[in-house]
Amino acid sequence: PLELADPLLQLAEKAYIRHDYASAVEIWQDLATKGNATAQFRMGFLFTNGEITRPRPEQANRWLRPAAEQNHPHAQMLLGSSFAWGDGQARDLDRAEYWFRRAARSNDPFIVRMIGSYYQATQNAAADARAVPWFERAAALGSVGALVDLGRIFREGRGATKNLAKALGFFGRAAVQGDADAHGDLGEMYLKGEGRAVDYTLALKHLSVAATQGLAKAQFQLGELYRDGRGTARDLKSARHWFEKSANNNNANAAFSLSAMYLGGELKARDGITRAYSWFVRGLRAQGLNPSVLIHQKLRPMTQG
Numbered sequence: 543p544l545e546l547a548d549p550l551l552q553l554a555e556k557a558y559i560r561h562d563y564a565s566a567v568e569i570w571q572d573l574a575t576k577g578n579a580t581a582q583f584r585m586g587f588l589f590t591n592g593e594i595t596r597p598r599p600e601q602a603n604r605w606l607r608p609a610a611e612q613n614h615p616h617a618q619m620l621l622g623s624s625f626a627w628g629d630g631q632a633r634d635l636d637r638a639e640y641w642f643r644r645a646a647r648s649n650d651p652f653i654v655r656m657i658g659s660y661y662q663a664t665q666n667a668a669a670d671a672r673a674v675p676w677f678e679r680a681a682a683l684g685s686v687g688a689l690v691d692l693g694r695i696f697r698e699g700r701g702a703t704k705n706l707a708k709a710l711g712f713f714g715r716a717a718v719q720g721d722a723d724a725h726g727d728l729g730e731m732y733l734k735g736e737g738r739a740v741d742y743t744l745a746l747k748h749l750s751v752a753a754t755q756g757l758a759k760a761q762f763q764l765g766e767l768y769r770d771g772r773g774t775a776r777d778l779k780s781a782r783h784w785f786e787k788s789a790n791n792n793n794a795n796a797a798f799s800l801s802a803m804y805l806g807g808e809l810k811a812r813d814g815i816t817r818a819y820s821w822f823v824r825g826l827r828a829q830g831l832n833p834s835v836l837i838h839q840k841l842r843p844m845t846q847g
Contacts, residue, residue, distance in 0.1 A: 586620060626660055651685035655680035671701045686719045689716035697731070697736070725760070726757045746767050746773035765781045
């Protein structure tokens, strides 16, 4: 009965959250068969993301289509994506556009941004340009992530004419709202002097925010600033702290920097050579390289002279 739909959906979501997938799927499938659009979307999504079964795009589309026809915006977005990529059906960019536009009628900023991301992911210059208005619309609807997307578009000149002033503006708007990626990009632009003069103090400020929120690249760059005394007094203890954070987030350059600091004596330890070796191996592994093949030829020049 329709009056049971919402309570049953809530029950299914609770089962899903506690990883009782069998119970969740049983409820969703029953409701989906009876025409419930939300349940149809959830079934389609399960077959799309491969979380509890391998991805099966044909099955996903079988559930997404009726949900989309009932104006479920997330189902419309995923169905549009399946047409865009040819997942489980013939590729059809006109149908993809049709479903994307129907999904966008919801004015859901996440959906509108994701549509822009689909176009950008095609690695096609024309599609990159088509992504821009979607990101602009998502940003106008309140998507902070879309502001970052626009900042990177104008920073890289991908999909629009390169404009570093605009990039700084978009990143600034997102950073005010606490976005880690925006702080990371701003910090890097100030570090490199992109769109304005180099400003290590501002670089330190923004990279500190991004690093504290866990961005590995920002942690590495912040470590460099402390190591070199740029924008702040030289502080090898802080440099080591941020390099270790970054290296533990699988950043190879941070691991190599730690190795060099131990080997060069900037970081003091009785087992400094051992630590240098260990961090160097970590760096190689972070790059997907085999340490046993490369370690001797890499370390030999560092230990000579």
